[in-house]
Amino acid sequence: MSLDKNDVEKIAHLARLAIADEDIPGYAGSLSSILQLVEQMDAVDTKNVLPMAHPQDAHQRLREDVVTEKNQREHFQKITENVENGLYLVPKVLD
Amino acid sequence: MHSKTIAELAEGLKIGDFSSEELTKSFLQRIKQYDAELNSFITVSEDHALAQARAADELIAKGASSVLTGIPLAQKDIFCTNGIKTTCGSKMLDNFIAPYDATVIHHFNQAGAVMLGKTNMDEFAMGSSNETSFYGSVKNPWDTTTVPGGSSGGSAAAVAARLAPAATGTDTGGSIRQPAALCGLTGLKPTYGRISRYGMIAFASSLDQAGTFTQTAEDSALMLNVMSGFDEKDSTSVDKDVPDYTANLSQPLNGLKIGLPKEYFGEGLNADVAKVVEEAVAEYKKMGAEIVDISLPNSHLSVPAYYVIAPAECSSNLSRFDGVRFGYRCEDPKDLEDMYKRSRGEGFGEEVKRRIMIGAYVLSAGYYDAYYLKAQKIRRLISDDFKAAFEKVDVIMGPTSPEVAFKAGEKSDDPVSMYLSDIYTIATNLAGLPGMSVPCGFSNKMPVGLQIIGNYFDESRLLNIAHQYQQTTGWHKQMPEGYK
Incomplete structure (x- = not known):
């Protein structure tokens, strides 16, 4: 699979990454060569193979649905300036 | 003092040869002396370290210490450290003062260990040369024109130059074993789930695992004893008893079955590295091990x-x-x-x-x-290859890296050639198995690592096998000129 400028722009948007125009050809080239490497997988028949999501095929642990964390909002918000009245500030979303 | 192992330093602290404060000051001094060139630390936490050292000295005086009490260590800057900058090698986190401790850091604090600082690394642990760090590349103390490997390159360089007696690392595709090989250290990546990932900044959650950089397998066992264990804060932490990893170090290796996968000795492996690794395998044969040819066909x-x-x-x-x-x-x-x-x-x-x-x-x-x-299906095939191999053998050996440390800049413009640096280490992460790299000789005056891969939760055996080798060989004691 070879990616062109449009593909890179589309992927960068999906990943919410601002990529400068002059950097796009470089990314198109390196992403294409990585996809070429990855496509070595195509030579293998995996029709009856179960996908493996966890090294020990373990399942997600369950626990009682109870509160285990105490509220540390002030502590966590001390590391940013973009807060007001306990809320994070972001650019206006609605006019 | 700086060339001693954790085990030796612990003994010195116990009998009062030196205090933790003296020890910590001597390593801080070495960092000041050498790290401007190596760039192995992102943050040196001097005040914090000295406070921890004084607290450790009090514990030791009271007789309330454990093995790691008062031992200075370097922590990879991927572990969150409460109140101390935690960057993961990225501009993204250049202003991030972690508001909590990773479980690994918590365990070391409980044991009374001293943190000298946070080590440099490839950005978000993505790299095999430590050249992607926002804080600049790290140099290999064995030859400062070469890379230390990555992503835990700062930890590897710091221990190789003895700016710290040991360090932590993380390994997602080889990020402990490859830099350990390139810097002449003993590196251990335990079984996936053995050590908590809580507070360890995530890269690839089904592969990430914390581990150690040490001078010896014995030191690795001492650190693993402290780091391991179930943690309910990590949803993939495995609830399994933690043995004393030092208990089996001295067992003889008679009858040990070592598998050599033919795929790890084929095209792409530097001939000189192959020779050094084969000599290490021959040494194991002398120690009573049986060598078995195996195949991992989907490697x-x-x-x-x-x-x-x-x-x-x-x-x-x-x-x-x-x-x-x-x-x-x-x-x-x-x-x-x-x-x-x-x-x-x-x-x-x-x-x-x-x-x-x-x-x-x-x-x-x-x-x-x-x-x-x-x-994910290929991952199953790779894992099944290992399962079949472990029916026949106890451990698998091969090279850790296809070559010794390469020149800085040599691969940084070609991602695919950089990715192939981890060709022998990645399969272990995909399968979730434990793996080690042990210094086993030199090629062109640069260290070569022997990789030892074990079955799930067989860290004790890996450490035993590495320790026995270190009783009969001296490769792990070699230090780079200029840092002695």
């Missing part, structure tokens, strides 16, 4: 499968860096989307962006089956 698929799975998980994990609650935020965003895109575009380096984009692509609509699902 060639491990790099391709990894470069789907790891980027996919990274693109998901790194979506948390959005400029809202912590980390880098761009100047004057015009709207929310602009803030997301520019904060991420400006905050992440090139390799991280590349992997996020590969991950976003392979997970995007229409491509999931062809890439991600296919890779």
